[in-house]
Amino acid sequence: MKRGVVIGKFYPLHAGHQYVIETALSKLDFLTIVVCGKRGQIVKGDVRGEWIRKIYPGVRVKVIYHNILDDDDEAWAKNTIKWIGYRPDLVFTSEYYGDHYAKLMGAVHIPVDIPRKKFPVSGTAIRNNPLSHLDYLHPVVRAYFVRRFCFVGAESVGKTTLAESLAKKFKTSWVPEYGRFYTEGRVNSKFSKWESREFEHIAKVQNSFEDELAGYANKILFCDTNSFATYVWEELLVGKGSREVEALFGRMKYDFYIVCDLDVKFKQDSVRMAKSRRKWMHKRFLDLLDKYNFRYVVVSGDFKKRLNFCEGLAREVIEDFRVNEDIL
Structure with missing residues (x-):
């Protein structure tokens, strides 16, 4: 049985994130999605986790709050295993750090549209002007904005x-x-x-x-x-x-x-x-x-x-x- 993980802020969840999630679902027997929140973020991690649960019912979603530095791959790898409760076989990201992060867990990185060609959007751009990017948001997420x-x-x-x-x-x-x-x-x-x-x-x-x-x-x-x-x-x-x-x-x-x-x-x-x-x-x-x-x-x-x-x-x-x- 192949087990994997998708991890991110999903701040907010958009079409690029969904592309990563759906790619993972097509290749895995079991997937955990980790939603990373921090105190003080406007859209709470629990809200973002609930979006994913509604869109992908039956998928395991873990919402965590952390103070890990973005570039501390070792801490991220160690805590990911702790959060999900297993060593993943496959790790799916659209980030360049994915190779090293996956290797530290003994997993294989599956990169998904790192250049953002399929969905040219980012969470930062959406937060700066949500109403101009609604086409990249699932109806569950659109309703919030x-x-x-x-x-x-x-x-x-x-x-x-x-x-x-x-x-x-x-x-x-x-x-x-x-x-x-x-x-x-x-x-x-x-x-x-x-x-x-x-x-x-x-x-x-x-x-x-x-x-x-x-x-x-x-x-x-x-x-x-x-x-x-x-x-x-x-x-x-x-x-x-x-x-x-x-x-x-x-x-x-x-x-x-x-x-x-x-x-x-x-x-x-x-x-x-x-x-x-x-x-x-x-x-x-x-x-x-x-x-x-x-x-x-x-x-x-x-x-x-x-x-x-x-x-x-x-x-x-x-x-x-x-x-x-x-x-x-």
């Missing part, structure tokens, strides 16, 4: 129209509201009383829905509501928000929440509540956005004014984004 706007507010204030219209302008994805689909499905049910477990379900699906679509977005994702809004609806329909839903919206990150103001005509439909609820809901969103210190803006005026403002803000966010503390 894509910027996100979330539209919230009371009913019938134009959230869906703005999200969908902006997605067309930017040729990107947008996220519909799962809670509305769910509500339409239960509208004729004899069980009129809402339960917290339903909102937890809605929040989980909304998060998953959003993260999947983020992987196919073009630099920015526009969300027509999110699990934070689910929490507000839970407060309204159950009487209080649950810790479970609070935890679910707490893990989602946005560049901006866009709060749509009430200065548009209310249109009733088959699932919307009474118009009288709008003021309470608008104020509740603002209060909770302040409470959780979420970054937001309020958009008012006609549709064209709102659209132009959001388009300008989105272009600023895309232009300014680099790997920095904002995405921790």
Whole structure:
């Protein structure tokens, strides 16, 4: 049985790394991928390891944190054997140091596209400008770097129209509201009383829905509501928000929440509540956005004014984004 190793920072994982991994998988019976992290790195080693697990389910992934000098091949070889628990037969890298590193472990080095001709990209280049290199990133990784706007507010204030219209302008994805689909499905049910477990379900699906679509977005994702809004609806329909839903919206990150103001005509439909609820809901969103210190803006005026403002803000966010503390 041939056993091997692929080791790297994967900071972030890109197409060149995947080429090395897939070459190794094609030649080995057993592979361990070692993700090397250091304290203080913006994208944590555990996050990078989870990307690889999602893309290559069943492959053994070890995440380690170290303080080994980059050019200390002997320390790297010694610790690699310790980390993976065996002496590898084959070592796969796209680095010139691979020959010496593999030899120290009694292994054979298999170089994979060292000149970077097949995938001319580096982790440094991606970190310097992630949104210009999305084509080199798997959807699982893209979802982490894509910027996100979330539209919230009371009913019938134009959230869906703005999200969908902006997605067309930017040729990107947008996220519909799962809670509305769910509500339409239960509208004729004899069980009129809402339960917290339903909102937890809605929040989980909304998060998953959003993260999947983020992987196919073009630099920015526009969300027509999110699990934070689910929490507000839970407060309204159950009487209080649950810790479970609070935890679910707490893990989602946005560049901006866009709060749509009430200065548009209310249109009733088959699932919307009474118009009288709008003021309470608008104020509740603002209060909770302040409470959780979420970054937001309020958009008012006609549709064209709102659209132009959001388009300008989105272009600023895309232009300014680099790997920095904002995405921790």
